[in-house]
Amino acid sequence: MLKVINPATEHVVRELAEDDSSTLARKTATARAAQRAWARTPLANRLAAVRRFGELLQSRRESLAKILTTEMGKPIRQSRNELTAMQGRIDFFLEHTETAIADEVVLLGAGTPPMEERIRYEPLGVIASISAWNYPYFVGSNVYLPAILTGNAVLYKPSEFATLSGLAVAELLHQAGVPDEIFQPIVGGGDTGRALLAQEIDAVCFTGSYSTGRKIAEAVAPRLLRVQLELGGKDPAYVCDDLHPGAAATALVEGAFYNAGQSCCAVERIYVQRRIAGDFIAAFVEATRALIMGNPLDERTDVGPLARQPQLEVLECQVADALARGAQLELGGRRCSGPGYFFEPTVLTRVNHDMAVMREESFGPIIGIQEVADDAEAIGLMNDTEYGLTAAVYSRDRARAERILGQVNAGSAYWNCCDRVSPRLPWSGRKHSGLGATLSVAGIRALVQPKAWHLRSSC
Ligand code: NAD
Secondary structure, three states: OEEEEOOOOOOEEEEEOOOOHHHHHHHHHHHHHHHHHHHHOOHHHHHHHHHHHHHHHHHOHHHHHHHHHHHHOOOHHHHHHHHHHHHHHHHHHHHHHHHHOOOEEEEEOOOOOOEEEEEEEEEOOEEEEEOOOOOHHHHHHHHHHHHHHOOOEEEEEOOOOOHHHHHHHHHHHHHHOOOOOOEEEOOOOHHHHHHHHOOOOOEEEEEOOHHHHHHHHHHHHHHOOEEEEEOOOOEEEEEOOOOOHHHHHHHHHHHHHHHHHOOOOOEEEEEEEHHHHHHHHHHHHHHHHOOOEOOOOOOOOOEOOOOOOOHHHHHHHHHHHHHHOOOEEEEOOOEOOOOOOOEOOEEEEOOOOOOHHHOOOOOOOEEEEEEEOOHHHHHHHHOOOOOOOEEEEEOOOHHHHHHHHHOOOOOEEEEOOOOOOOOOOOEEOOHHHEEOEEOHHHHHHOOEEEEEEEEEOOO
16 A cells, blocks of 8 residues: 655555555556547647646645645645646647647649658657655656657656645546546555566656666566656756846745655755855855745644655755755754754755765755855856756856856756746656757647658558
């Protein structure tokens, strides 16, 4: 049985039966049997179902936000924000799917009879979608919405830390008109995920850590299955000395501590130009101290617990390692006593790249701030990472920011903003941050395969 635990209280909320090889085999077979008919369903019907799903989601927003907060500890205002922002993704996919997968005639020859060359996009078939818990609505829907719209069947395994939200999504999709066989939730943790990969699937779309992503890629490599990986990051932000340090500090506190730092694109390391470093750090520490940590169901709470208990130790080790190597603790640094997996918002300065806190994904409310002399040093440090998800530059000068960001090897570049995802732009990681892209037209096309048609009326 899978125990759903409230990370703020450590109480068991629910116990759920997990899928195993035999239930997975049955679900995969029914998905495969239903997929072709779904692909033949007029696109207008599939669009209508997803539109209705959006309406249902918004009408149930309050209760869904409470479930999300209870099972993974996200502050209630942030859970609500995630649900509200789902509409932007839904609208994007509703608006762009038809043109993204429309036939393309690329040649109408002049000969007799003329040769016509045409590209037609076909669904991949049965897609295993294995998802993370930190933004379960966003990361899940980046795959299942375009997959359903383009005529695929989806076996959706939400994270074991966000299963109730995953089951709620299934219920609403079915209610909206997506057949039960076409979207099937899978309940369980890593073992269930592994067993899912062994089924007769056509593709895997995964969101989670680099270490799991790599295992998944290795597991399906012999079958040459299509794999899409959205993985972790160690995202940098660089604050130039041509702007007011207070404004950048406020923005970056939000980027570092939103969702208790458990965002794939959370700001995980900050570089600041030496001339303004003192003022920037003072403003940053002050803004961090003002954050309210506590019961995530309380409307005032800014920082809730971590979703996973073992991560407390990861953060403790990063703090201890940094201090042993000469860092200065400006704020926080400890887990909180009492029930719940709470860790104090933590700011470390005098850090460097010998320290784990500047190299390894923290995925918690902890940040290192390092002083740099100039843009060249900042670029070198921003690129000194195994990851490549996002990078931010705070500067008054757009040309300067674009020059710097153009030299950083990351999938997303932010000027005077951070920790942001847009349905209109491709979401993709480089190096250990992933393979392929979700969102944007590229993310829709990732769920179909082109067939090349060579057509001539006679030989
Ligand atoms: P995780 O890798 O621990 O788990 C992700 C999913 O994989 C879960 O559903 C889990 O049950 C499953 N799983 C675990 N082992 C498996 C195996 N051997 N085979 C198949 N499935 C398996 O990650 P997490 O803790 O859920 O999420 C946090 C990580 O996800 C962070 O690294 C974060 O940066 C990353 N993330 C990335 C993005 C992105 O878009 N790039 C978005 C959200 C989260």
